Amino acid sequence: xxxxxxxxxxxxxxxxxxxxxxxxxxxxxxxxxxxxxxxxxxxxxxxxxxxxxxxxxxxxxxxxxxxxxxxxxxxxxxxxxxxxxxxxxxxxxxxxxxxxxxxxxxxxxxxxxxxxxxxxxxxxxxxxxxxxxxxxxxxxxxxxxxxxxxxxxxxxxxxxxxxxxxxxxxxxxxxxxxxxxxxxxxxxxxxxxxxxxxxxxxxxxxxxxxxxxxxxxxxxxxxxxxxxxxxxxxxxxxxxxxxxxxxxxxxxxxxxxxxxxxxxxxxxxxxxxxxxxxxxxxxxxxxxxxxxxxxxxxxxxxxxxxxxxxxxxxxxxxxxxxxxxxxxxxxxxxxxxxxxxxxxxxxxxxxxxxxxxxxxxxxxxxxxxxxxxxxxxxx
Numbered sequence: 001x002x003x004x005x006x007x008x009x010x011x012x013x014x015x016x017x018x019x020x021x022x023x024x025x026x027x028x029x030x031x032x033x034x035x036x037x038x039x040x041x042x043x044x045x046x047x048x049x050x051x052x053x054x055x056x057x058x059x060x061x062x063x064x065x066x067x068x069x070x071x072x073x074x075x076x077x078x079x080x081x082x083x084x085x086x087x088x089x090x091x092x093x094x095x096x097x098x099x100x101x102x103x104x105x106x107x108x109x110x111x112x113x114x115x116x117x118x119x120x121x122x123x124x125x126x127x128x129x130x131x132x133x134x135x136x137x138x139x140x141x142x143x144x145x146x147x148x149x150x151x152x153x154x155x156x157x158x159x160x161x162x163x164x165x166x167x168x169x170x171x172x173x174x175x176x177x178x179x180x181x182x183x184x185x186x187x188x189x190x191x192x193x194x195x196x197x198x199x200x201x202x203x204x205x206x207x208x209x210x211x212x213x214x215x216x217x218x219x220x221x222x223x224x225x226x227x228x229x230x231x232x233x234x235x236x237x238x239x240x241x242x243x244x245x246x247x248x249x250x251x252x253x254x255x256x257x258x259x260x261x262x263x264x265x266x267x268x269x270x271x272x273x274x275x276x277x278x279x280x281x282x283x284x285x286x287x288x289x290x291x292x293x294x295x296x297x298x299x300x301x302x303x304x305x306x307x308x309x310x311x312x313x314x315x316x317x318x319x320x321x322x323x324x325x326x327x328x329x330x331x332x333x334x335x336x337x338x339x340x341x342x343x344x345x346x347x348x349x350x351x352x353x354x355x356x357x358x359x360x361x362x363x364x365x366x367x368x369x370x371x372x373x374x375x376x377x378x379x
Contacts, residue, residue, distance in 0.1 A: 006039040006352060009081055011074075011100060012091035012115070015043045015065060018244040019054035020194050020224050022171070022274050023091065023117050025244050028060070029174040029341030030348065035062035037345055042085075044068060044078060046095045056243055071096050071103075079107065087111040087352045089146070090133075092118045097133025105141040111355050114142045115169065119149035120264035120271060123156075139163045143355045146348070151270030151293050165358075167351050171274035172344040173281045175336055177244075180283035181252045188317060189287070190220035190254040192242060192275055195227070198263040202289055207258055209310040210317075211236050217317075222250060251282035255324065256317060259288035269293040276304075277339045280331040285324050287316055297339070303331040 010031065013023040031041045041063035045051075059065060068074045082088055088108045090101055092115065105112045114134060116122050125131035139145065140162040147154060150168035157166040191207055193199075203221070211219045211233040221232075222239035232238055242250055251257060257279040265271035269292025276297070279286050288294070290306040298304035305316050305327065 004353075006034075006086040006349070007084065008034060008039055008041045008352075009044065009078075009085040009088045010041070010091065010115075011044045011089070011094055011104075013093045013117075014045055014051050015060070015063075016045060016055045016057060016067075017051040018056065019051060019241055021093075022194075023093070024056075025174075025247075025278075026117060026171050026274060027091075028244075029172055029177075030344055031060075032062045032174065033341045033345035034348065036342070037349060039349070042066060042081060044074065048095070054241065056245065071099055074100065075103065082107050083109050085110065086356065087113055089113045089115050091115045092122055092133055094133050098135050098138065101134060101138045101141070105138065111143045111352060111359060112141070113144040113146060113352070113355075114138070115146040117148050117171070119147045119153060120268035121262065123153070123268070124264045136161060143359060144351060146351070149265070149268050149271040150296075151268070153268050153270065165351075165355065167347075168270075169344060169348060169351075170272060170339065171277060172339050172341045173274070173277035173335060174341045175281055178248050178251070178278045178281035180332075181248055183249065183252050185255055186218060186253040187220045187237065188214075188217040188254070189256045189258055189313070190222070190250065191258040191260065192222045192247070192250060193260065194223045195225040196262055199260045202260045203258075205310055206260065206287070206289070206307060206313050208233060208236070210313050213310065214314065214317075220250075220254070247278060248282055251279050251284045254284060256287050257284045258313075259286055261289050261291050266291045270296065272297050272339075277335050280304075280328070280335040283325075283328045283332050285328040286331065287313055298331055298334060303327060303334055 012027050013021055015024050015027040018024045031043060034041050043063050043065050045067055047067040047069050068077060082104055087110060088104050090097060090104060094100060122131055122134060143164055145157055145163040145166040146169035147166060148171055154166040157163045189207060207219060215235055218235055220237040220239060222242040224241050259273055259276055276286060287305050287307045300306050307313050
């Protein structure tokens with residue numbers, strides 16, 4: 001059962017397209033479950049060409065999706081919506097996110113929150129002065145900082161950056177979309193992810209090298225933006241863009257899936273990729289690079305298989321079928337219990353209601369202070 005109904009507004013990178021981003025699937029799952037819990041949800045998305053040409057839908061049954069073309073249009077069309085919402089959430093990588101953040105934190109009458117789906121990358125960019133969707137002065141301005149990363153990073157966000165309340169809101173999976181769906185196996189090992197220079201060497205070591213050493217096995221890499229100059233071994237199938245609607249079929253067509261983590265996420269730790277939860281929900285065993293906090297999400301060796309070298313990959317690919325399926329089933333059980341979109345929606349709801357209570361108390365104290373010292377209003 002949910003608490004009292006909330007009016008929620010999200011300004012996110014995209015919910016209409018998964019092209020080149022993992023944000024859309026996270027928003028879709030979370031917002032669907034918020035609606036199921038009785039909350040009203042609106043998603044505001046900047047209309048940009050690269051998502052427009054790869055848009056998977058224009059409408060959703062569980063939330064109102066509204067596109068806007070500029071910051072001025074956003075303010076003109078949605079000012080009242082922002083002012084009246086119980087919670088307004090701005091996501092990472094939103095175009096002109098800093099300007100939007102300053103406007104929302106002043107215009108919203110209730111809770112303004114930030115949802116960082118890229119926390120370690122955000123903090124690295126913030127230090128270098130290259131972050132264009134959140135600035136240091138916005139951390140204390142937001143009532144809640146939701147983060148894809150947990151662990152020590154949350155203390156840093158509160159103690160050093162001045163956030164009022166930093167809470168983990170990890171990625172999740174929608175089990176209605178991701179589940180075991182037996183079909184002929186196409187690949188012995190496959191990988192799903194947009195190209196990133198800082199994880200390409202790991203992908204080369206853990207998949208390309210294995211493919212070269214195992215010419216009789218089949219591999220796949222799905223995701224956009226890989227350099228045209230990249231040399232692909234002949235037994236690696238290349239899929240440029242895989243829509244979210246095809247992810248389940250992709251996972252269920254492989255014996256193992258590979259997870260490779262970006263360097264900023266490895267350094268911060270406690271930053272699980274949504275691909276981990278998707279693959280696990282599909283009942284596919286996962287090979288992954290190691291990072292701090294991994295054991296808080298899956299039990300190594302029992303539910304997930306950490307790998308450091310191509311030899312590790314080759315060794316795991318030879319384990320008996322029944323053992324492989326047992327590992328996958330244990331991971332699936334873990335995800336369905338702790339990492340579904342329904343679980344995240346309940347966490348979000350609890351944190352927002354707590355913030356609303358704090359906000360109401362602050363308002364009450366401010367009114368009391370003005371009554372006790374009427375001249376304070378003139379200072």
